[in-house]
Amino acid sequence: MAFAGDGEDAAVAGDPVVLEITDTSSAAASGAPSLPRPAPVCVSDLARFDPLPSPTVAVRADRHRLIGTSSYFRALLGGSFSESGRAYVQVGCNLEAAVQVLRYLFEPSESFTITPDNFLPLLEGALFLAVESLLVECERWFRTMCSQTSATIVPLDFLIEVWYFAQEHGVTFVQDTCPEYLAQNFAHVISRRLFNKIPYGLLCSTIECPHLMVDSEKQLCEAILYWVSENTKPCERPNPNSVDDHLFLLSKVKICLLPLEFATGTKRHWLDFGNNIVRTILNLLKDSLKTLMDAIADGNLEGYCIRITEYSKNIVLSGCPQITTAFLYISVIPTYLDVSFKRRIVSSYTQVDHQSFILYDELEKAGKTLLFRNVHMVDLSKCPNVHFGAAIDWLKLAFPELRILRALYCLSFQFVDLLYLFLRCPWIDEIDMAIDKSTITPRQSVVYSSSEVLGKLKQNPRKYYISRPSYDRQPNLVFLNISRLTLEGRDDIDDVDLLKISVLKNSLCYINIRNCTLLTDGGISNFLLRCTKIHSMVLSYTSFGNRSIQTLHYMTVNIQELHLSGCKGIDAAPMSLLMGIINITKFLCLRGTSLTDDALCKFFGSSLEYLDVSETAKIFITLVLIF
Known part of the structure; x- marks a missing residue:
């Protein structure tokens, strides 16, 4: 300088x-x-x-x-x-x-x-x-x-002081730059101690900035409610101007994108605002197609679009049952597209069928969608009305640098969708499609071979995939990058499916198949035999047993994390064998297994940071010797 x-x-x-x-x-x-x-x-x-x-x-x-x-x-x-x-x-x-x-x-x-x-x-x-x-x-x-990317570079108290000075002296470059900076770093700024000290004018300009970056609409709403509560003096009659200011801030929240559970909780302290959110969500659940079509006619479709900017890193829609696949697509199309095309998007992706991929091909070939290269994580958990086949196409279309996909508690996200995800988005690093079974007490029975579950029928692939040329192809192993896969609680996955997942053998390092009751000891053994790079396994309440341990014994494994809670199919000798081959393990959970004192004595690891041997036959003195 x-x-x-x-x-x-x-x-x-x-x-x-x-x-x-x-x-x-x-x-x-x-x-x-x-x-x-x-x-x-x-x-x-x-x-x-x-x-x-x-x-x-x-x-x-x-x-x-x-x-x-x-x-x-x-x-x-x-x-x-x-x-x-x-x-x-x-x-x-x-x-x-x-x-x-x-x-x-x-x-x-x-x-x-x-x-x-x-x-x-x-x-x-x-x-x-x-x-x-x-x-x-x-x-x-x-x-x-x-312009720096890190939100820690510019102290918030400094920005506030400079903003006040700029307002008093008419320094336009400060008045322009401060809101842009706070908008681009809003997800970090709201956690700062001085967030509630941000002047009303600066906060308004920040929220209205087109580059506002939030992980979710819930995050924005929580930040505004906190700011309002901190700037409302208790035991004083509200100033009409301040009430109008607060209502203006809340009007900037897209309440149609808030989680239903959050909306219900908001009613405890903000009754009218919370009731308005709940009514909006229930109306969308009743008929989202009509609502979106009316928004197009009124020129107000932007009010239903997910906030995604060039600076966005995370997109969190978790807990929004009103969200359909149409919401995803209208959020990544340019605003200049004509009204008729927007109607086609909404109509096609509200009720997804085999015609939808024809529209997708048109979107892809004509370049009618925006790319968001900074988005690394998308969370569609608890979104039951999202069609995941079409959602996967959406991910491929708009997020070429996506690394993490979370779709927890989504029964509609089936195994066929997972395979389709492998094909369409091989650059993803982590997938979590767990289903919560914490409210159900596991009743574990050991299944040794796939012949015991052949009688269980599985759902056929859905109509959306029919005629898709790419769907029948095998994934390109060179480009598969998935290192973490969570399938906890999935009752729709059997040995054949697990064998298909072994296509990830060159990249997979972490697997969670807790409570996957259709998997057999033989199926798990075959999977481990192929995926030799895995170092972290959550196998609790599965049929993991003697055969799988024999497979690990003959492999060169470096197991860092192993969870075997409730695995009843392990005999004394294999358990002793297992204890002798996991010497570098840091996290070990053997809760409710057949672990004995003799088997535990075979463990000579020096890296152990966590050990759970509750509900086993271990002896206290053995634990003292280990630690």
Whole structure:
């Protein structure tokens, strides 16, 4: 960053002038008794004053440099004012601001930098003394700092102070930049201690910014409700203006995208607002197609679009039963598309059928959707009205850098969808499609072979996939990147399906098949035999047993995490064998297994951080020896 100064010599060269600067920002300055003139100092001496001598400092500087760089000094020292011919000139202003400006003008550029500590004095001094070059440097520095991706770079108290100053003095670049920065980092800013101190005007400008980045509409609503509650004084009659301000903030929330459970909870403290949310969600559940069609006709479709910007990293729609696949697609199409095409999108993806992929192909080939390369995580958990075949196409269409997909508690997300996901989005790293069975007490029975479950029928692939040329192809092993897969509680997955998952053998490191009751010991064994890179396994309440342990024994495994709670199919000898081959394990859960003291003595690991052997036949002294 280049600055105006070029050394101490310049401060006294040519035609010197002494500036006696009196601090007018201090209340004490106006009532202070008359003091003798302070001895003049060079600009380079100013850096050594901490704090500055108050209320007056005399500084020796070059008259020509001051006239050439400051409109204020050009008029004062080179114009028709009486001070123009004097060698000693008195100036009244903010002392710290004036000193910072003089240091900027006369110190070498490499020794002077703008920081959050001196930015405001520099900006105030540049405005008062009309130093155009410094105003340019202040704007460049502020915009550069606020363009950083990390929300921790700019202190929130600094932004608030600068905002107040900019509002008072009409500094437009601050008024433009502050809301943009807060909007792009809003998901981080709301966790800051001073979030509730953000001025109302700044918060409004932030929320209205098109680049507002939130993980979910719930996150935005919670932040606004917190800010409102913190800025409403208890035991006082509300000011009508403040009530209007609060209602304006809440009106910016897209209540149609809030989780139903959250809306119900909101009614406890915000009855009218909560009731409005619940009514909106219930109307969408009743007939979302009509609601979206009416929104298109009224030109208000944006009010139903998920907030996705070029800066978005996470998209969380968890717990929104009113969300259909149409909501996903209208959120990634450009606003300039004609009304008839938007109607086709809404109609086709509200009730997904085999015609929908024809429309998808049109979207893909015509480039009628936006790309969001910064989105790394999508959460569609507890969204029962989302058609996951069409949703997977949506992921492929809009999020080429997606790494994590969460679809927990979604019975509609079937195994056929998982295979389709492998084909369409091989770049994904983590998939979680668990189903909650925590309210059900596991009743474990050991299944040794797939012949015992052949009688169980499985649902056929849905009509959406028919005629899709890509669906019958095998995934490209080179591009599969999935390292973590959670299938907990899935009763629709059997040995054949698990064998298909072994296509991930080159990347899979973590598998969770807890409570997958159709899997057999033989099926798990065959899977482990193929996926040799797995180091973390959650196998609780499955038929994992003797055969799977034999497979691990003959493999070179580095198991770091192993959960076997409720695995009843392990005999004493295989259990002892298992204890001898998991020496680098950090997390080990053997709750409710056939573990005995003799088997536990076979464990010689030194990396253990967590051990659960409750509800087993272990002896306390063995645990003492291990730890």
